[in-house]
Amino acid sequence: MTLQFSWVASANSAETDFPLNNLPYGVFSTDGLEPRCGVAIGDMILDCRAAEEAGLIDLGTDPIFDVPFWNEVMEAGHDTWTTLRARLTEILAKGSKDEVIAKDMLVPRANVDLHMPFLVAEYTDFFASRQHAQNMGAILRGAASLPANWLNIPIGYNGRASSIVVSGTGIHRPNGQTKAPDAEMPSFGPSKRLDIELEMGAIVGKGSDLGQPITVDQADEMIFGYVLLNDWSARDIQGWEYQPLGPFQGKAFGTTISPWIVTAAALEAFRAPTPARDFTLLPYLNGTKDGLYDIELEVLMQPEGAAKASSIAKTNYNCMYYSAAEQLAHHASSGCAMTAGDLLGSGTISGADRSEYGSLMELSWAGREPFTLDTGETRGFLEDGDTMTLRGTARGDGFNIGFGDCVGTLLPAVTWPKSQKT
Incomplete structure (x- = not known):
């Protein structure tokens, strides 16, 4: 696919993340406009509410852009998305x-605040990168082995929709219960080993x-689009x-997503196959389409006061073992109802080389081998004031499909309240 040209001049630049080929969906506001749905095009945003009110967009339904989220479009179904x-x-x-x-319905992106692009119904996170799973086995158990079921089933857990925030939102270091290896009893206080996870998020439409x-083919048709996702x-x-029983408070305190939903349609030309399987998957996990996407991913870290961010990892979404459609089909296989606005995290995305690892746990090997930033500082885990940025780009012939930065x-x-005597 080659670049599609727009009358919005900035959309024709080889540097933009938002050419006509992309048209990602978000929610924005300005001093004069309350939050509303918009479409990024170059360095501008098309105000969908204004376009609908003027009759420029008519989907043959009741007003669909009179709300500041994309769920109503999602619920309208695949034909409406295509139209x-x-x-x-x-x-x-x-x-x-x-x-x-x-x-006259364009708003400069530089002048807006971006908000959550959709209402998250429920959130499920998976564990679907083979390299990441093997790395965690080596770190935690001393052997790069996989859980017994890992090659047969997409492993996941249900997370907290209430803790999902849009890029730019600060995340407080969580308090929680921990136990040192040599301690007789656990203690309560701020986490000392705070990490990020580089993921993609698939949105059920x-x-x-x-x-x-x-x-799996039905699941593929149900996916509205994708965001970058940092599962702190x-x-x-x-x-x-x-x-x-798996993750709970160690994951429940915050998950950050990028502000623009890149539609599955925009990524169609970038489909990539899942890898050869060690074991043939059971029939219900078989689909007819390539389920992954060729999306280059990058993690950047910027300590407080640093002049610029350091790139600490680069990898690609195409290295995953399970696709979002396979994960979604498995999720529903028990009869679990899926809902428009459900968010599925891919799980940490790690490539074969150490420079491609998608978490600090792996990059620093659980803090035992700290890495060095461009500033000369070293890190094993996050320090207060560190800003983490995820970036994702699918590269076409003379154009890019980008997601917008995912920043936190x-x-x-937060200081834990002291017990008061009565």
Whole structure:
């Protein structure tokens, strides 16, 4: 696929993340406009609410952009998604007859605040990178072995939708219960081993009924789009609590997503195959399409006061073992109802080389081998004031499909209230 040209000049730059080929969906506000749905195009945003009110967008439904989230579009289904994308492309394409009207509905991206692009119904996080799973085995158990079921089933756990925030939101270092290896009893206080996880998030756009399983191909059609996702992780809290039931408070305090939903349609040209399987997956996990995407990913760290960020890891979403569609089909296989707005985290994305590891736990080998930043500082885990940025780019012929930065700064732990005597 080559670059599609727009009358919005900045959308034709080889440097932009938001060419006409992309058209990602977000929610923005300005001093004069309350939060509303918008579409990024170059360095501008098309105000979808204004376009609908002017009759420029008509999906044959009741007003769909009168709310500051994309869930109503998602719930309208795949045909509506296709119609909307085609209409947006028509409006913004070079030579469009709608240019004169639409140009007054553009807002500079530099002048806006970005908000959560959708209402998160529920959140599930997976554990689907083979390299990451083997690394964690080597770190925690001394052997790069996989859990017994890992090659047969997408492993996941249910997280907290209430803790998901948009890029730019600070995350407080969590308090929690931990136990040192040589301690007789656990203690309570701020996490000392705070980590990030580089992930992709798949957004369910069309739900399924309770009791009704879905195929992998149906799951693929249900995915509305993707975001970058940072699943902040307190490794010391997690290490004490996770056996035998898995992550809980060590993961529940914060998850950051990028502000723009890149649609599955925009990524269609970048599909990549899942790897050869050690064992043939059971039939319900078989699909007919390539389920991964060729998306280059990067992690940057910027200590408080540093002039610039240091790139600490680069990898690619195409190295995963399980696709989002396989994860979604497995999630529904028991009859679990999926809902528009459900968010599925891919799990930490780690490539084969150490420079491709998607967590500090791996990059520093649990703090035993700290890495050095461009500033000369070293890190094993996060320090208060560190800003973490995730970036993702699918590269076409003369254009990029980007997600917008996924940024979060680690804030100090909240002081725990002292018990009051009565």
